[in-house]
Amino acid sequence: MTKKLTDDQRAEMLPPLKETGWSKADGRDAIKKTYEFRNFVEAFGFMSKAALWAEKMNHHPEWSNVYKTVEVTLTTHDADGVSELDIKLAKKMDALAQ
Numbered sequence: 408m409t410k411k412l413t414d415d416q417r418a419e420m421l422p423p424l425k426e427t428g429w430s431k432a433d434g435r436d437a438i439k440k441t442y443e444f445r446n447f448v449e450a451f452g453f454m455s456k457a458a459l460w461a462e463k464m465n466h467h468p469e470w471s472n473v474y475k476t477v478e479v480t481l482t483t484h485d486a487d488g489v490s491e492l493d494i495k496l497a498k499k500m501d502a503l504a505q
């Protein structure tokens with residue numbers, strides 16, 4: 408059973424993600440980021456790649472796409488908060504968005 412990050416883990420793991428544009432979601436234990444791409448096709452291509460990784464990890468984002476913008480929220484439903492899986496998927500998404 409995946410556990411929520413401890414306070415110490417948050418202090419260690421969240422700052423690097425803040426550097427790349429992630430932030431705490433309002434009113435819930437989750438992290439969020441908005442990606443802007445050059446066009447819809449690039450946005451959808453990102454989502455396609457990320458979806459395959461999410462499925463491989465069995466850890467899925469909450470996300471929406473409007474034209475070239477993709478809004479992502481990550482949290483672990485089974486843990487009712489942010490876990491290491493969210494950190495891992497956030498880093499992978501950042502790599503895929505390069």
Ligand SMILES: C[C@H](O)[C@H](O)[C@H]1CNC2=NC(N)=NC(=O)C2=N1
Nearest residue numbers: 465466467468482483484485486
């Ligand atoms: C049954 C299935 O393994 C679980 O529901 C997985 C699927 N993907 C998931 N994704 C996320 N974000 N959180 C979860 O707790 C989760 N659990």
